[in-house]
Amino acid sequence: MKRILGSARRYPIVVATVLVGLLGLALWWGGAPDTVRWLFSGFGFVVAVIEFTGMVRRLRNGSVGLDLLAIIAIMATIAVGEYVATLIIVLMLSGGAALEDYAAGRATRELNALLTRAPQLAHRLSGDDADVSDVPVTEVAVNDLLLVRPAEIVPVDGALQSAEASFDESSLTGESLPVERRTGDSVLSGSINGQTAIIVRATATAADSQFQRIIALVEEAANSKAPVVRLADRYAVPFTLLSLGLAGLAWALSGDPVRFAEVLVVATPCPLLLAAPVAFLGGMSRAARNGIIVKGAGVLETLARARTVVFDKTGTLTQGTPVIAEVRAEPGFDENEMLALAASAEQYSSHVLAASVVNEARERHLALTAADTASEVATHGVTAEFGPREVVVGKLAFVREHAPDAALARLRGGELAMYVAVGGRFAGSLVARDLVRDNASHTVARLAELGVKESLMLTGDARETAEHIAGQVGITRVQADCLPSDKVDAVRALTARPVIMVGDGVNDAPVLAVADVGIAMGARGSTAASESADVVILLDDVSRTARAVTIGQDTVRVALQSIWLGIALSVILMIVAAFGLIPATIGALSQEVVDLITILNALRAIGGRADAAARVHATVPTEGATGEAV
Structure with missing residues (x-):
């Protein structure tokens, strides 16, 4: 009962139309057809006045309305005595909002699931x-x-x-x-x-927890509007003129004013008004199902038109966590002994490379020793005392201060070295590599297939390392040694737009904000990056970038197809009605069928079958497989 009362309050004209129809049916059975005609015609006139008032209000707010056709159709059917068609048009016009809400609920199922599952x-x-x-x-x-x-x-x-x-x-x-x-x-x-x-x-508290941040993103997305949704406004004037022109021509050639009403009955514009919003809600829901939160429906439209993609390097194209690829011990030192001493010293360092050394020692099941004293010189290295032995780990210049015989390690592209001194002697070097993500090269290639043919890497790393990684993943343009401000300037200077920027760190937040579409990878990472981005990929998976573009393109295609399908069916019906082959009542019912066909087509943007097929045919390894060494 609550649901019925709620629907009645939300859709009063729909409820009133149904009640008027039932009353008219009872009066018809009671032998009062004239009363039914006056009842339906009077009710239709009242609704037409209400709709006209709303249309004028929307026009003042700058929105071109398609409601004019429906209003004229109502008045025309009243004038020629097609009062049953009048009631059907009123039901179609008022029921459009209910139909859109139903379709929107179906389209946003995954988004709503996130909102309703918030733990209390x-x-x-x-x-x-x-x-x-x-x-x-x-x-x-x-x-x-x-x-x-x-x-x-899990609540928090x-x-x-x-x-x-x-x-x-x-x-x-x-x-x-x-x-x-x-x-x-x-x-x-x-x-x-x-x-x-x-x-x-x-x-973390509930407000700072991951799920609450995702819910905030979803609410922002659900309240957004897409630029392509305003396609209906662009088609409103020509569609209205075409409809009135056909209706007037049919009247003039036949001499029968009923033809005018019959043409306008099938020209009502519900498909134009409903198709695009439903398609875009379906696209956002599909993205959420794929672990991609799109903050606004307009972002999908921009993704569909993207021509350039810009990647950050560390943590985006690479794993972001260097690993020890080689331990090079000097004569007189055992490889594992040197690694164990280096890891014992590095456990007192906060540098990201220190964790790599410690992890490698633990992978080899080497025992770490507690230091008597330890000190770190930021960005240079760490010194630790283990009884009579001093262990120094860090950059070459820092280690040479303690071991003048330290020698520069020979490195390949993308490698870096940490140097180790033990007791004043050069003990060797530890060569570290970042790992290219397994699906990075496939992602760049897939984006090119989707029309995003220009690719650029922006990184603060040295050019040699950057070019080595770019070559492995198929990126042709590189800008290295970048500060955050350099990245912003580089993105602003790009001419092949729209531009997608993909990053993950705090220093990516400014450039994510200035790109046409900023994509933040891994919502477990930087809050600043997630807040600056237009798209947040919940998985630490760069291939979701290409999937986001695919979803954007599919959504826009379905929206446009639905709009044109509605226009085409309406025009066909108008032409047939112009020859007097569709009575007004049948025409009104036919237009309801057109509405349903258009809405069902728009719901294809949810893409359940497309995603299932993509999973079946997926051949690229996902995150977690062995990465390619840089």
């Missing part, structure tokens, strides 16, 4: 006996211990305290397979726990 309560553990109390998720504080029961949604970002757990992150990342987490691993809010109750330590 958390099970907080407190006290020595670990009492469980249910609290609003907004009251959860950092470091609170939370119980997450089987199949429940946290770190797993239990030994291991499995999570369904499909609503966040689009990946259907569950992911395994162990003690200390991060757990995203919005993911669904597996079959075992677990304990999670909150690492």
Whole structure:
């Protein structure tokens, strides 16, 4: 009953039309056809006045209206006595909003699923006996211990305290397979726990958690409008003139004013008004299903027209985490011994390369030693004392201050070296490489197939390293040694537009903001980058860039196809009606069929079958396979 009352309040004219129709049917059976004619005609006139008032208001706001045709059709059918057609046109006109809402709900199913799944309560553990109390998720504080029961949604970002757990992150990342987490691993809010109750330590409040940020992006996207949606306005005047011209010509040639009404009845513009919005909502929903949050419907239209793509290097085309590719020990030093000493010193460093050295030592199951003293010189290296031995790890110049015999390592493109001195002697070097993402070259090639033929890499790295990576992934233009401001200037100078910029870090935020479409990879990364971008890819997967462009192009194509399908069917019906072959009542019913066909076609933008086919035919390895060494 609440749903019925809610619909009545939301669509009063639709409800009134149905009630008037039922009353007219009863009066017809009661033998009062004249009363039915006056009832339907009077009701139609009132609705026409209401619609005319709304049309004038929209015109004052700068929106060209197609409602004029429907209003004239209502008045024409009243004038020639086709009162049943009058009621059908009123139902079609007023029911358009209800039809659009239904189609929009179908199109935004994935977006709505994210919004409705926002957790409201958390099970907080407190006290020595670990009492469980249910609290609003907004009251959860950092470091609170939370119980997450089987199949429940993780309420806030946290770190797993239990030994291991499995999570369904499909609503966040689009990946259907569950992911395994162990003690200390991060757990995203919005993911669904597996079959075992677990304990999670909150690492963020609800407002700062991943799921709430995604919800904010979704709400922003759902409230947006696409430029191509205004195509209906561009077609409004010519379509109106064509319809009135055909109707007038049919009247003039036949001498029958009924022909005028019959032509206008099938010229009502609902397909133009509904097709594009439904298609774009479907496109955004499809993107969300693929782990891509598009902030505005207009972004899809821009993606469809993109001609240039710009990539950041580190963390975008490459894994962003260097690995130790080679340990070169000097004579007199054992390879593992040197690595263990270097890792023991580097555990006191905050540099990103230090983690690579420590990880390599642990991969080889080498024991690390606690230092007696340790100090770091930022950007240069670290010095540590292990009993009588001093271990120095860092740049060549820094190490030479302690071991003058340190020699420059021979490197290939994309490699860098850390140098090690032990007890005042040069012990060797550690060669590190970043790994190119497995699907980076395929992504660049796929974008070129989609019409994004110009590609550029912008990076703060040295030119030799940048050109080496660009050559591997198929990018022909490189700009190296860039500061954030240099990247902004480079994107602004590009002439083949629109321009897509793909990045992931805090320093990418300015250039993401000035690009025609900024794409931030990995929503687990920089908040600044995500807020500056127009598209946020929830997975750390560069291939989703090409998928976003594909979705944009498919969405625009479906929207335009739906608009032209509606126009074509309406024009065909108008021509047939001009010869007197479609009575007004049948014409009104025919136009309802055109509306349904147009809406169903627009719903193809949801792309369920297209995504299923893409998954079946996918041959490129996804993130997690062995990367190609740079």
